[in-house]
Amino acid sequence: MSGAELVAVSTPAFWLGIVLLTVFSFRLNLFPVAGAGDWRSLVLPVVTLAVPFGSLLAQVLREGMEAALHQPFALTARSRGLSGTALRLRHALRHAAVPAVTLSGWLAGGLLGGTVLVETVFARPGLGRVALDAISNRDIPVVVGLVLLSAAVYLVVNALADLLCLWADPRLRSPA
Template identity: 50%
Template sequence: MPGPPGPLAVQGRRGARTTRLIASKTVGAVLVLLGAATAAFFAQASLPGDRATVILNIRAGQAVARTAEELAPINAEYRLHDPIVVQYLTYLKGLLVGDLGTSYQQHRPVIAIIGEQLGATIVLTLTALVFAWIIMVVWVTLTAGRGSAARAVGGFFDTAAAGLPHYWLGIILLLVFALTLGWFPVIGGTGPVGIILPALTLAIPLAGFLGQATRTEFERALDSPFVLSARMRGMGDAGIRLRHVLRHAVLPAVTLSGWALGATISGAVVVEAVFARPGIGQVLVTAVSSQDMPVVIGIVMLIAAFYVLANLLVDIAYALIDPRLRRTS
């Protein structure tokens, strides 16, 4: 009878499973992006009215009837007389090379318009993520496993914070800390002080959501044998919570980090509009008000890409780190 497989054979099988899992996750991510692109294209194609007339009226700044001679250059530029399937395939081909189309209003590549403001949005998003983790870690560490009253209060605020709408929270923070107390600029603050309120507007709901995912694991970890061992060695409660319990409890929050990044990017669009900050939020508001659909769709696709890419990276990281995921593939 053949003996058990050797170490090299076992390692090869694990490598093959990991490769299949990563490949399946990647294919799934591509299909999600394809679905988002398809929905965006046909949403634009199904809008009422003649697209060439809409484009020309946007550029001219007035809505009037247009002659065939006026519309001919627009139809040729955007290939609007091509069959819808040809337009769709051309659109997908452009996405593959990073071409999001041309703005109706500015008559410039959409990718250039978004790129000019994307940096400010990314800075706001990363700042909000840092704030959210700080708030979550401090709040959960202070309230989890502290008795029924503290646990109830902690859980209540996790749930309440997670359900706060960004636009409502932003207005409240503006009214209290900018208008009433005067601690922060009301609108358009681009320096270190000006980013605090917008970042908190994004961070507080996210901290509540991450806190919900972390609290249960935190309290479960407090009952683990390694906590009892640390107490017997004389370690204080704060040290146990921060050095031992926290690193086990935050794994669910790390798992949700891909979703959190995408949610924060999309929330930043709303927050930038509330605080009149530079970023893709202002670009989106302007594009929607002027019916500049290529810019609107470009921003939607960008947010979808952030969601998908962040979640794909988290899935791949877990496939490489956690052998249990490989065994189920």
């Protein structure tokens, strides 16, 4: 499984978008090629953005689960008769989720920056296109507004990620 994750993480978003367009729009005619029509026009851009980020989070979560299952609490839970599934869901997942949630907050900035290429490949209107046009036209108020909006979204997502980490791991709640 780690080989597929590595390939998905390493695949450039614009190339993945072109491949998805070729297969699902040109050959199978399942999704529209471009535009911002109905919900079907969102599927390929969302998948294009989600595959690299999702696979990176899957790698981190898998490594965290493997590390958590070798901790002393896992041995104690197994010795008390807890099944493997219950151990993974009740105990190990909470420990493994902390790095994945932290990384997801950090990846929010990359997601905001990576949309320009995806919007271009799928010919979708969006904030990335607006930012690119504003920079090209030297429209400083629009650029400043988009930077402030991006910073606000990034701050809110990271604050929510920190709160989720506090909920997932009670050890983080106590002051050092």
